[in-house]
Amino acid sequence: MNPPTPGDGGSQTVEQAARPLTRRTFLKGSAASALGIAAMAAALKPLLALERENLSVDAFLQKHYQELTPQELRRILDRLESECEQSRGIRPDIRDIRPREDTExxxxxxxxxxxxxxxxxxxxxxxxxxxxxxxxxxxxxxxxxxxxxxxxxxxxxxxxxxxxxxxxxxxxxxxxxxxxxxxxxxxxxxxxxxxxxxxxxxxxxxxxxxxxxxxxxxxxxxxxxxxxxxxxxxxxxxxxxxxxxxxxxxxxxxxxxxxxxxxxxxxxxxxxxxxxxxxxxxxxxxxxxxxxxxxxxxxxxxxxxxxxxxxxxxxxxxxxxxxx
Amino acid sequence: MRDYITFLWRVARLSFQGGWKFYAWMTLLTALALVGLNAYARQLVDGLSTTGMTNQVSWGAYIANFTFLVGVAAAAVMLVIPAYVYKKQSMHEVVIFGELMAIAVIIMCLLFVTVDLGHPERFHHMIPPFGMFNWPGSILSWDVIVLNGYLLLNMHICGYLLYKRYLGAPPTRAFYIPFVFVAIAWAISIHTVTAFLYVGLAGRAYWHNPIVAPRFLASAFAAGPALLILTFQIIRRVTRYWIGDEPIFMLRMIMTVAMLINVFLLGCEVFTEFYAPTAHSAAARYLYFGLHGHEGLIPWIWTAIALDFVGLGLLITPLTRRIAWLNVACATCFLGIWIEKGMGLIIPGFVPSPLGQVVEYLPTLNETLVCLGIWALGALLYSWMLHVAIPIMRGSLRARPGAPAAQPH
CATH class of the missing domain: 3.30.70.20 (Alpha-Beta Plaits)
Structure with missing residues (x-):
């Protein structure tokens, strides 16, 4: 193999090599972008089937159990109960039951x-x-x-x-x-x-x-x-x-x-x-x-x-x- | 600041300029990445039941690829050490390609972990103050820190050096040399911590074994250089950036030593498991010879061992002084280690289950497509980085085209 030496004189700078923006390159670029966006949308299409319970903002912002105030926890339990009612057709009674004293x-x-x-x-x-x-x-x-x-x-x-x-x-x-x-x-x-x-x-x-x-x-x-x-x-x-x-x-x-x-x-x-x-x-x-x-x-x-x-x-x- | 914005603008423009081969390659990779994205979208809707994982084998191809790739990312130090510690001038001309590869590969690692999560949208639970980060208790939390740290270190080093090169100004040592040395130690740490993910589990005898971390490093320092050697040849074939034989043969030497250590450690493991077998050898028996009629991993592991030995055989003989044979050795070592660390390390950790069940695992099509998509995206990222970095390294993309090109740092 006959390698070019570093800093080989034949190189153009990128600025010299860059094509000017013409009507032709603009159209080509737009077509490629449109194709890209369409392909992306097609790839993501299955997401339309995501269930609503996966997209709840309240669930996303919910804190760790051990950091919840009693009021926050009450609201969460209510939310979970109604979510279950909507998606499963039955309203459960969800409680928060704490450990008892002196128990192992x-x-x-x-x-x-x-x-x-x-x-x-x-x-x-x-x-x-x-x-x-x-x-x-x-x-x-x-x-x-x-x-x-x-x-x-x-x-x-x-x-x-x-x-x-x-x-x-x-x-x-x-x-x-x-x-x-x-x-x-x-x-x-x-x-x-x-x-x-x-x-x-x-x-x-x-x-x-x-x-x-x-x-x-x-x-x-x-x-x-x-x-x-x-x-x-x-x-x-x-x-x-x-x-x-x-x-x-x-x-x-x-x-x-x-x-x-x-x-x-x-x-x-x-x-x-x-x-x-x-x-x-x-x-x-x-x-x-x-x-x-x-x-x-x-x-x-x-x-x-x-x-x-x-x-x-x-x-x-x-x-x-x-x-x- | 204005210089920097111009720099980014030129880099962005350059990203979309190239010959038809460049377009074809990038289009192919984009298409594959989108196929992977599509498969992942399906997984998000249906859950991880789209994978081959079960309650018994609860990690599979995603975590296997993740583990392997952490090693490839860590192996960038095999260029950094000769360049910066031993001050080999020839390595200085290629070291940036190793660091760029580390960036692309770490991003792949992070993606492989993300696609493995049942609830990726809860990722912020790891980030204080929104989350509850179990540090230092959980080794996974250590892994999150070291992987992201390694990514940032390499992004800083590469970004800084490339920008300075573009400006035609010599880089200020204080701005990158300390980071380079931190990154050396950090690279070792990412793979060690990843090994400790497994080693730290006393309930899984196959993993609870101090040899896992050294073996991870040894195999990584063979697989990473193998990929670099192949990359260097692609660079010198398709671009005008000249890479001499010296870095390639330096990497060959490193690979040979690493591969010898890897195979030696494999031997140590095999001896322990089979000379005096205990109940804890069941996973190794399953891997190499099958257990109670379940033989799913036998073809994988023996293929890996054959590839490893072919690669090693070529490396230790003068044959691999010829580039063609060296390439064969690189390909077999890379593939062999990929299997050995994936199907060979992750899956047997789960078989038999802690209660003695033998449940076999095979990735599904959807899972395979997700993996393929991440590999394609990694290749896309690395190709893009090289496409932009090489003109900067050559001096054809620079702030003042009239001025003479800066010397390599």
Missing amino acids: FAYALNIGRCIGCRKCAHACIRENNQSRESDDDINMSYIRVLEMEKGGIDLETSDHYYDADQVPRAGKFYMPVQCQQCREAPCTKVCPVKATWQEDDGLVVVDYNWCIGCRYCMAACPYDARRFNYSRPKLSPDQINPCQSYLSNRLRPKGVVEKCTFCLHRTREGKYPACLEVCPTGARIFGNIRDPGSEINYILKNKRVYVLKEDVGTRPRFYYFFDK
């Missing part, structure tokens, strides 16, 4: 009793308004029940799609897994916008109106406890549970992460989580560990209790134990 919730699950019927996973989805394709679609349930080979706790041997009509099957045991409400929660640590945090009673919650949908929390969770709304949740009006709260089971927009909150809209008012109420074998124990007389405290003190994946340092508030 914990859950214990008796592996010896669980028969793998998956009623908890179904109850979860009915209670918490997750998206579903049909009534028995539990893909978005916060609870995954693992059917595992007896002889060890190797998650890799687990089957998530076993037939629940056949349970309990010989040689298998069952382990439901949901959010462990970790004391050292990796999910809240990694969230770039603090859209998920731990409340005073230990529950890890998400502000669905603040989440930017980066899904870093899902990558961080060692228990596969978080779900993402890849599309607008699919629910028919008769599937909607109208008793809702801001931080738990209200209808989520598309593009945000959701998770188990131990049904805080129930448990903060003294009720049990939906998964516990439906359990036919009494395998689930729930309560306040700061209450010395609670059953959960008795279990933690007296049974052979373990936590899942102790090695990852998350210090769960969800315990498993073996008992009759």
Whole structure:
């Protein structure tokens, strides 16, 4: 190759090379610009189908949950209720329920009793308004029940799609897994916008109106406890549970992460989580560990209790134990 | 100030002047970028369900491309260090092309993160005082800072030097030398922080591994120079800007060393995972050999390894003293590392899931078109920057055409 040397004399300056603006170049330029604008408009055409709830100015300007005044929050709850009424045909009652004093919730699950019927996973989805394709679609349930080979706790041997009509099957045991409400929660640590945090009673919650949908929390969770709304949740009006709260089971927009909150809209008012109420074998124990007389405290003190994946340092508030 | 406005006006005019090949190339890239924009508009309406991602594999092609490109952007230092630290004159004539590439590539990175968001319109939640920026807790917030910082540093350095060159005045050292040295450290930091995004997750054994950051840097310093070598040849073929062989062979040397380190670290990883396999090796087993009959990544990773080794084999032999073979090595290394860092690093982090589920991932058409659009836009930006910068570097676009051209800084 025979290269030109730097500063090669044959160069014109750009000013010399520039063509003067003639009628011809003007017309060519205009035609190209018009074509460009038309192509741009064509590319953006799908945006015409954006739903109105995605374009609300109020939602855009909304502050983080923890910075809202009671009046602001009231207005937001009203707005969410009417949005739901308009888009879903049913007006829910959305409340803001705060943690109770001197309360720290914990859950214990008796592996010896669980028969793998998956009623908890179904109850979860009915209670918490997750998206579903049909009534028995539990893909978005916060609870995954693992059917595992007896002889060890190797998650890799687990089957998530076993037939629940056949349970309990010989040689298998069952382990439901949901959010462990970790004391050292990796999910809240990694969230770039603090859209998920731990409340005073230990529950890890998400502000669905603040989440930017980066899904870093899902990558961080060692228990596969978080779900993402890849599309607008699919629910028919008769599937909607109208008793809702801001931080738990209200209808989520598309593009945000959701998770188990131990049904805080129930448990903060003294009720049990939906998964516990439906359990036919009494395998689930729930309560306040700061209450010395609670059953959960008795279990933690007296049974052979373990936590899942102790090695990852998350210090769960969800315990498993073996008992009759 | 008036000079600066004239400068911008001339640059704007120059942007639309060129031969038919220039128009054809830019039109093609614009069209591809618009195809990507169209696919993204569809994604905005329907949600990320238009991608192949699931609850189990919650990051895919977007984050994979992002990770790879952060490395390419960081690799600009492989021109900056020889030019500014070792004061190689031949590198000074090309260093700006590396820095411009870093600008285009960082913009691509930011776009890849943006298209991955479920709610991009809430982006201001990251920006204080409107938002709640989780810094220093979240490594993602660190990444936002270092990537934008690196973008600004390079924009300042390139913008300042090009403007001075246009004026025909020597640049004031105090206005750019400190930034150049900060940018060197900063380049290392962008890829380290991006590695820490993954390394910081104790629940994902495949990523929770200190070798990830060094391997990221090694592979980046091979892939980035590979792209630069190819770019330099395009520049010297289609423009009158002369780039000698010296920078190209300097980059070849850097690439060879980086590629050797990369393959060595890969070996270290493979040894650990397979000599004494534990439950934590499941992801590596899935990647290389398949798991419970799921074999989606096997063709990808073995293609990547073959490409890496072909590239390395060429680099360490005298064959690549010939430009044609060097180009083959650059292409195979670039492609090999792209696969290795994408399908090879991001996806196995999610397979098997933390609860032992094996859910495979394959990008959808729509997702692929979005990726293609961002690549096209990046190429468009870089082509445009070169189209404007080269006449300034050559001295054919300058404030006072009569005056002699300024010497390279």
